Amino acid sequence: MIVIDLILRLAFWLLLAPLLPGIINKVKAWVAGRRGPPVLQLYYDLAKLWRRGVVLSNLASPAFIAGPAIGWMALTLAAMLMPLGPAGSALSFRGDVLLLIYLLALARFCTAWAAMETGSAFEGMGAAREVSYAVLAEAAIIAAVLSLSVQTGSVSLATMLSPSAGAGAVLLAAGLFVVLLAENCRVPFDDPNTHLELTMIHEAMVLDHSGPPLAAILHGASIKLLLFSALLVQAVFPMGDLEPLAAAGTLAAGVLLVTLAVGLVESLLARLAFRHVPLLLTTAFLLCLFALLVAWKGGAQ
Amino acid sequence: MSGTLNLLIGLAMGLNLLALGSSRLPSLIRAMSVQGMVLGLMPVLMEYDSLNWQVLAVTLATMVGKGVLIPNLLRRAMRAANIEREIQPFIGFIPSLLLGAGGTIAAMALARHLPLLPEHSGMLLVPGAIASVLTGFILLIGRAKAISQVCGYLILENGIYLFGLLLIHSTPLLVESGILLDITVGVFVIGIIVDRIQRAFDSLDTRKLTTLRE
Numbered sequence: 001m002i003v004i005d006l007i008l009r010l011a012f013w014l015l016l017a018p019l020l021p022g023i024i025n026k027v028k029a030w031v032a033g034r035r036g037p038p039v040l041q042l043y044y045d046l047a048k049l050w051r052r053g054v055v056l057s058n059l060a061s062p063a064f065i066a067g068p069a070i071g072w073m074a075l076t077l078a079a080m081l082m083p084l085g086p087a088g089s090a091l092s093f094r095g096d097v098l099l100l101i102y103l104l105a106l107a108r109f110c111t112a113w114a115a116m117e118t119g120s121a122f123e124g125m126g127a128a129r130e131v132s133y134a135v136l137a138e139a140a141i142i143a144a145v146l147s148l149s150v151q152t153g154s155v156s157l158a159t160m161l162s163p164s165a166g167a168g169a170v171l172l173a174a175g176l177f178v179v180l181l182a183e184n185c186r187v188p189f190d191d192p193n194t195h196l197e198l199t200m201i202h203e204a205m206v207l208d209h210s211g212p213p214l215a216a217i218l219h220g221a222s223i224k225l226l227l228f229s230a231l232l233v234q235a236v237f238p239m240g241d242l243e244p245l246a247a248a249g250t251l252a253a254g255v256l257l258v259t260l261a262v263g264l265v266e267s268l269l270a271r272l273a274f275r276h277v278p279l280l281l282t283t284a285f286l287l288c289l290f291a292l293l294v295a296w297k298g299g300a301q
Numbered sequence: 302m303s304g305t306l307n308l309l310i311g312l313a314m315g316l317n318l319l320a321l322g323s324s325r326l327p328s329l330i331r332a333m334s335v336q337g338m339v340l341g342l343m344p345v346l347m348e349y350d351s352l353n354w355q356v357l358a359v360t361l362a363t364m365v366g367k368g369v370l371i372p373n374l375l376r377r378a379m380r381a382a383n384i385e386r387e388i389q390p391f392i393g394f395i396p397s398l399l400l401g402a403g404g405t406i407a408a409m410a411l412a413r414h415l416p417l418l419p420e421h422s423g424m425l426l427v428p429g430a431i432a433s434v435l436t437g438f439i440l441l442i443g444r445a446k447a448i449s450q451v452c453g454y455l456i457l458e459n460g461i462y463l464f465g466l467l468l469i470h471s472t473p474l475l476v477e478s479g480i481l482l483d484i485t486v487g488v489f490v491i492g493i494i495v496d497r498i499q500r501a502f503d504s505l506d507t508r509k510l511t512t513l514r515e
Contacts, residue, residue, distance in 0.1 A: 282398055286399075286402045
């Protein structure tokens with residue numbers, strides 16, 4: 001029974017995740033008045049990449065392949081920790097939220113590590129940028145998690161995400177949305193479509209990857225996007241108070257709404273200049289910090 | 302009622318941070334004026350039970366003065382001086398944002414230990430006032446352009462006004478309208494001075510005002 005449950009969950013996360021970038025691209029195409037790539041484009045890309053061979057640099061150690069693989073596994077494990085509305089999570093224990101944060105950090109470390117394996121200057125630059133922005137984004141997400149934890153008096157994701165975030169929900173939603181954009185390398189932090197190496201962050205790190213490792217990186221990125229959308233929606237909406245069916249519907253509608261919002265932001269905003277990125281991330285951190293303050297004050301009264 | 306007031310003060314605190322983080326002068330002026338209007342609305346909400354024409358007149362004068370008149374004077378001075386943004390502040394935007402946030406949290410913590418009247422203890426009036434005053438100080442100290450410093454001064458005044466609302470039952474509204482008149486005239490004069498500084502020094506950077514010229 002547990003095995004079937006686990007397989008179903010894995011299938012859900014792995015099969016559904018590549019849909020989100022497709023929806024984002026469809027929204028962007030729709031706003032620009034184009035027909036755009038099909039919604040399932042990322043599935044075709046992944047299938048194509050999986051059949052391709054790998055081009056290996058002579059300098060690269062086995063970590064060049066292991067990095068994307070470990071990163072992908074870390075993200076999948078993190079997805080197993082994330083509760084899905086009424087279905088709960090595959091794995092739930094006290095303090096699992098800390099493991100979630102560390103798994104996300106591990107995935108980032110592995111991508112950056114593999115990026116530097118080839119010794120390419122661009123990839124080193126991309127890794128440096130990714131990691132330096134992650135410092136601020138991680139501070140914001142830790143503040144957000146702390147505010148949820150103070151609100152509910154628990155350190156387990158399932159109990160933390162089941163009530164609404166209370167009075168600070170708007171602050172938390174805004175902060176987490178900015179973190180979602182930053183962590184998933186979307187506009188205004190990074191442009192997933194860019195081909196100019198000097199302005200790239202995440203894309204610069206994966207330039208030298210090809211074939212199945214690149215497929216693992218792309219698939220991992222889409223899992224991460226779904227993970228953050230699910231976290232944002234469940235942190236804001238009171239999932240525990242709804243009927244199971246209504247909760248599942250809210251979760252699906254919320255994730256779709258977040259995806260549409262990402263697509264709209266990407267269509268309507270330009271990428272920020274690099275020196276302005278820390279300002280926006282600091283703002284996200286402060287939003288989450290004030291959500292923490294509201295939770296703390298609210299809890300004290 | 303207290304919930305609406307707290308929401309408005311929370312909005313004003315958010316506008317403080319917006320003012321600290323924005324490098325463009327128009328958005329700084331907008332944050333300042335929206336904050337003035339939000340706070341101008343508060344006497345009506347606080348005196349909702351015993352509303353008279355004096356309270357309404359002062360509220361209207363505050364909202365028009367801080368929301369329309371002063372921002373327009375500042376925008377005119379900005380256009381005349383031909384500057385759009387703060388390029389090199391003394392305290393950068395991220396440090397000032399963090400300072401402002403730290404100040405806001407400290408104000409919240411401090412207000413819990415102040416001996417307030419029971420009717421004020423559940424409200425954000427005192428933390429909001431202290432946070433606005435601190436924001437005003439940071440802008441006054443940390444910005445180099447004269448217009449940003451004026452905005453800092455006005456945010457400081459908003460904080461003092463918020464503090465004055467604690468005494469709304471005992472201060473005559475004449476005092477409040479006198480202060481409003483003073484700052485309007487003050488900004489009017491500063492608008493003229495900014496124009497003069499611009500003509501004499503070709504810049505609004507207050508760092509250059511330390512040297513005397515013929």
